[in-house]
Amino acid sequence: MEKKLMSEKESLAIISQMITNAKNNVQENAGSYTLVWGYATIITSILIYLGWIYIGAQWIMYGWGIIPIIGTIGTLILNKREKKKLVKTFLDSVINYIWIVFGVLGGMVSITAFIYNIPVLFFISQLMSAGIVLTGFVSKFKPYVYCGTIGVLLSFLCLYFRGAESVLIFAGIFFVTMIIPGHIANRVSNNLLKGKNIVESKL
Amino acid sequence: MFKELNPLLHSELRLAIISLLISLEEADFIYIKQQTGATAGNLSIQIEKLRTAGYIDVIKSFKGKMPCTTCKITAQGITAFEDYVEAIKSYINK
Incomplete structure (x- = not known):
């Protein structure tokens, strides 16, 4: 940008x-954190289910x-990769706070x-699905809103099924x-x- | 009556920096350079002017072994930007 006198329209x-540029800031692999916790829950649930069926011990x-x-x-690991991120938006902070609150609540309920x-x-499953719905609303990403809402509804199945099958239902909820x-x-x-890079390379 | 435009913000690059930072919590020097298309030298000078005026905070740190400069708009910077936009509006609506 050159140093010159600007008109009000140029200003x-x-x-x-610049505001548009800041808004167009898209994060690579935006769903990675969700996938890490989702897969962690599903893998653990399957192991617990198998343990419950074949061993059956309380431990x-x-x-x-x-x-x-x-x-x-x-x-x-993801945070370490994220250090390469050049910008932090207000949305990043809001989503972080949502998950700190829901994570702490989830931990307290588990204990x-x-x-x-x-x-x-x-x-x-209620807490985590509600967290996903909130994340979807603040980031205006509809798949989170829809899937989270389905999760909230499906979580009531965990009240009906209380045996080993409830663990598989729990895993299914996290899948959705x-x-x-x-x-x-x-x-x-x-x-x-990818689209943004193509446009930039053409300019 | 027209409001006086803040001379510190009525500069292409400084206005671009502030406009970018108003929408973000914080941004790296490299990101600001990419978005404004300015040279590193010129950008450093303008960032320093904004910092001296108290409009932005400049945090110097390290990411691994690489030095890193992060910029963040201050409350004073937000007020100055809002006043500047109000002043510009008065010119547009003349």
């Missing part, structure tokens, strides 16, 4: 252009601890389940709530970036 054009339930371990390791007999799979929209988010963001 407005610059303001408008199998401590296996739920695998979810935060895989999830945290995955998140740390409570070891002390009191509560339908923990119902509460966790996190895996499907997570892959859609990755595909959409990568296609947008």
Whole structure:
């Protein structure tokens, strides 16, 4: 940009252009965090289900601890990659805060389940699906809103089924709530970036 | 009556920097350079002017072994930008 005297219309054009540029900031693999936690939950649920069926011991339930371990390791790996990100939007912060609140709540409910007999799979699937719906609303990404809402409704099945099958239902809810929209988010963001790069290379 | 335009913001590159930062929580020097198309030298000078005026915060850190400069608009910068837009409006609506 050269140093020159601007007219008021040029000033407005610059303001408008820069605000548009900032809005068009698309993150690569936008659904990665959702996929990490979704797959961590599904893999753990399948292991718990198999343990429940073939071993049947109470200690199998401590296996739920695998979810935060895989999830945290995955998140740390993604955070390390994200350091290459050149910009942080207000939306990034809002989504971070949503998941800090829902993550802490989920952790507290899980710990409570070891002390009191509560339908923990119902509460966790409700909380996480609600988190996805909120993420969808603030980011204006409809697949999160729709899949999260379906997850909220499906979570009531965890109140009806209380045996080993409830663990498979729980895994199914996470597949609908996190895996499907997570892959859609990755595909959409990568296609947008691809399109943006083609346009930029033509300019 | 026309409002006076803030001379610090009534410059193509400085206005572009502030307009970009108003929509973001923070942005890296490289990102601002990409979006404005300015040279690194000129951008550094303009960022320093905005920092001296208290319109932006400049945070210097390291990402691994690479030095990194992050810019963030301040409350004073937001007010100055809003006043500038109001002043521009008065010219447009004349």
